[in-house]
Amino acid sequence: MTRESILPILGDHHLPYVVPVIVYWVISFIFHYIDTKGLLSAYKLHTSAEDLSKNRATKSNVIKFALLQQACQCTLGYLTATEEQVFPHDYAIAVWAQNVRYGGIVATQWLRYFGLELAWVANNSKDPESGFVERFIQNTYGNNIGNLSHVAQPQTALVSTDFSTWTVITAKLLYWILVPLFQYISVMILADTMQYFTHRAFHVNKWLYRHIHSMHHDIYVPYAYGAFYNHPLETIPIDMILFPMCIAIAKLDNRQATIFGAIWTFKTVVDHCGYDLPYNPCNIVCPHSVLFHDLHHQTWGMKHNFSVYGSFWDRLMRTHWSPCDELAQEKYKRGKVIAETSVARKRLVERASDMTVGKSTAVNT
Ligand SMILES: [Zn+2]
Ligand SMILES: [Zn+2]
Structure with missing residues (x-):
């Protein structure tokens, strides 16, 4: 038998690819609003001078590629989605x-x-x-x-008649809590392992980095909706093949896959948000979660912090660099000074050229 859908307009089998897209844009919009209104500036990681001088991708291009990635994922999701058989x-x-x-x-x-x-x-x-x-x-x-x-x-009604109370309690505990928990932990470990090694490969192999992954690193000062700014040749193997494979191996059903997809997207977007907020739930699995990935986006930190969820693989493979480390803090400070100087110099040049144009116009008139 098939289960009744949570949403009357959309079957449960469509939720795993639709809900993460909604999460992506809702969270992105919230951070964009915070950014444009200048709220929570005390928690902001980078100055606007850094944003102006370091980022190479235009925001319209970032939105275009994020939408392209999601369109591809939704098309594949629509074509492969199947209603699943469930038991009462x-x-x-x-x-x-x-x-x-x-x-x-x-x-x-x-x-x-x-x-x-x-x-x-x-x-x-x-x-x-x-x-x-x-x-x-x-x-x-x-x-x-x-x-x-x-x-x-x-x-139905097998439970109450055929089994002792303790057997039923143990079975309920397994069905409602322990097995799903095991599935979520398994998929997290699988996805994090996959992400670590593929991400690292995209950095270690010079061709892969130069032609594919460098696109994501055009954003040195991350912002929320830049999270999915990836080359299609990175999106296809990682997000469209390997990630669904992790979900299939952990045997998540459609609703569980929706929850996991939403959590994964939430973590990815928040990691790029540019604000180190207190009580960030992502810090439960990775301390200083936002700073951890932000360090990876810096020119001097790219060979470190490849993981997405925890820092386990980075620690084991000796690629972990704590963002609280003294040297990292020093490099962050230096980056801010360089950005300020660069923006100030640019403004001076612009003003000088404006004055030259003004003078020549005055002479001509
Ligand atoms: Zn990278
Ligand atoms: Zn990133």
């Missing part, structure tokens, strides 16, 4: 309860083998029907509820 919660919990009971029976047998008898385990894993284990094995119930499609049709 009661039925899925009953499957887990059977697995738990089977696990209990196996554990009891092993404990007996070693001369131990744990009454709690034995009582909660007692087979209420003869031949239950045989049927259980025969039906090849695995830990994956998806495997059940060929075994039985969905039924």
Whole structure:
């Protein structure tokens, strides 16, 4: 059977590629508003002089490429999206309860083998029907509820009648919390690992950097909607092939993929926002999350901080550079001074040329 959609106008299978786009532009708009109104300036990482003198990409081009990337992702999402088969919660919990009971029976047998008898385990894993284990094995119930499609049709009310309270509580805990948590942690580790090594490869290989990834680094002073300013040849393998593969390996369903896609997009946009705000939720997985990626965008920091979620791979592969490090702070300060000088010099040149034009116009008249 198929599940009723969260939104009446759009099936759940379309949400994994639609919701991240909405998150991207909503968060970007909020930061753009903060930027243009000059709010939260105390938390701003860079001065406007740095913005003026360092960034090489025009903002209209950045918006154009971000939209192009999202259009490609949405097209692929639309073409590949499929409605998924789901079971009623009661039925899925009953499957887990059977697995738990089977696990209990196996554990009891092993404990007996070693001369131990744990009454709690034995009582909660007692087979209420003869031949239950045989049927259980025969039906090849695995830990994956998806495997059940060929075994039985969905039924309800299995939980309350067939299992002990503790078995049901354990099954519910597994179904609602532990298994989804394991899936989210797995996909985060997979995606972060993928991101670290592909991102690093784009920097290590000179051709890849010069012709593809350097485009993202045209933004030295990051801002929110610059997060998806990438070359299409970077977007296709990473965002359109490898990222969905991570989701498939972790077996996220459409709703879980939507949540993960939204979190991933939120983190990517916030990491580029240019404000080191307190209570940033992204700091839970990576301390000084915004500063961590901002350092990577500096000319002197490009060979460091390749990860997206945590700093695990950077620390392990010795590419981590803490933005709080003294030398990094020194380089940030120097960058600000150079930008101020460059902007001041540019203004002087402009004023001088204006005066020259003014004088020549006066002479001619
Ligand atoms: Zn990079
Ligand atoms: Zn970036």
